[in-house]
Amino acid sequence: MARRKIALIGAGMIGGTLAHLCALKRLGDVVLFDVVEGLPQGKALDLLEAGPIEGFDAQIIGTNTYDDIEGADVCIVTAGLPRKPGMSRDDLLSVNTKIMNDVATNIRNRAPHAFVIVITNPLDAMVTAMKRITGFPKQRVVGQAGVLDSARYRTFIAMELGVSVASVSAIVLGGHGDDMVPVRSYCHVGGVPVEKLIAAARLDAIEARVRQAGGEIVNLLKTSAFYSPAHAAILMAEAYLYDRKQVLPCAALLEGEYGVDGFYVGVPVVIGGGGVERVIEIELTGAERKALDVSVSHVRELVTAAEKFLPTA
Numbered sequence: 260m261a262r263r264k265i266a267l268i269g270a271g272m273i274g275g276t277l278a279h280l281c282a283l284k285r286l287g288d289v290v291l292f293d294v295v296e297g298l299p300q301g302k303a304l305d306l307l308e309a310g311p312i313e314g315f316d317a318q319i320i321g322t323n324t325y326d327d328i329e330g331a332d333v334c335i336v337t338a339g340l341p342r343k344p345g346m347s348r349d350d351l352l353s354v355n356t357k358i359m360n361d362v363a364t365n366i367r368n369r370a371p372h373a374f375v376i377v378i379t380n381p382l383d384a385m386v387t388a389m390k391r392i393t394g395f396p397k398q399r400v401v402g403q404a405g406v407l408d409s410a411r412y413r414t415f416i417a418m419e420l421g422v423s424v425a426s427v428s429a430i431v432l433g434g435h436g437d438d439m440v441p442v443r444s445y446c447h448v449g450g451v452p453v454e455k456l457i458a459a460a461r462l463d464a465i466e467a468r469v470r471q472a473g474g475e476i477v478n479l480l481k482t483s484a485f486y487s488p489a490h491a492a493i494l495m496a497e498a499y500l501y502d503r504k505q506v507l508p509c510a511a512l513l514e515g516e517y518g519v520d521g522f523y524v525g526v527p528v529v530i531g532g533g534g535v536e537r538v539i540e541i542e543l544t545g546a547e548r549k550a551l552d553v554s555v556s557h558v559r560e561l562v563t564a565a566e567k568f569l570p571t572a
């Protein structure tokens with residue numbers, strides 16, 4: 260039986276961490292692609308040389324040519340540029356949408372059966388671009404945001420109560436922006452609703468921290484988070500590769516669910532061997548529904564701004 264092939268497009272901070280996790284978790288052979296010469300080759304060789312120590316024997320190659328991603332089962336995309344001083348959101352959208360155009364065209368041509376997980380920011384626009392340009396079915400193009408944002412929510416609740424993160428379940432819905440929606444009514448600690456354990460005002464502060472958690476890391480690191488986003492995307496890849504039917508909050512293309520049509524929004528989905536097999540609709544409180552509507556309206560604005568750089572739907 261052939262090993263699964265995992266193509267990582269972008270060999271920067273997240274891309275390198277993804278490769279490391281793929282090797283440690285023995286998910287398959289890894290192809291690390293980047294436009295910068297030497298970067299993917301160097302990281303791949305470094306990881307290969309860890310194989311004898313850790314006991315993994317996957318093929319790990321670094322490359323600057325898309326021919327090497329031929330037939331990949333999973334593609335995880337982190338390629339892109341961060342915003343630089345003096346760059347408008349439109350400039351970033353234009354630059355990263357162009358990059359996505361190139362990446363998506365190559366994935367479409369060389370890995371036409373792949374399950375594609377997009378991580379690049381601005382996430383909601385980039386996953387839309389990937390879907391449009393590949394023309395893949397919606398089940399095979401998904402964005403990573405909610406798994407990470409929910410993990411952050413769980414982390415902060417566990418810290419507050421001094422309990423294991425394993426005891427906390429939580430979901431965060433909506434777009435991958437400051438208006439994401441930590442859903443308090445579905446947050447539980449060992450099966451107990453979180454509102455029974457933490458006062459409302461304190462939960463407000465914790466949820467505000469969740470919404471700003473990306474920025475909190477940027478302020479400390481001067482670059483964005485990379486361990487946790489990589490772990491989040493790997494969980495999604497594993498759910499696909501092992502046909503886990505795992506319920507995870509992901510950016511999925513909605514066609515009527517949650518009253519949204521034609522936009523990628525973070526919602527709970529079932530990921531299995533068929534990719535995004537199903538969107539799960541949950542009942543929200545009035546305030547949560549309102550917050551989700553606000554978040555969706557910002558996704559619409561973002562995608563509308565990206566529209567001029569995208570092929571027509």
Ligand code: TXD
Pocket residue numbers: 268269270271272273274292293294295298337338339340341358361362377378379380381382403404407435483484485488
């Ligand atoms: O949860 C989430 N979705 C995120 C997203 C959480 C944190 C960070 N998030 C975003 O992921 C971040 O804003 C970036 O847009 C991506 C990747 O973050 P990373 O930290 O890995 O960025 P790097 O280190 O700059 O790596 C990006 C690589 C870099 O090596 C470039 O040379 C490469 O992308 N790059 C390209 N690769 C392929 N093809 C093209 N055209 C290309 N252009 C740049």
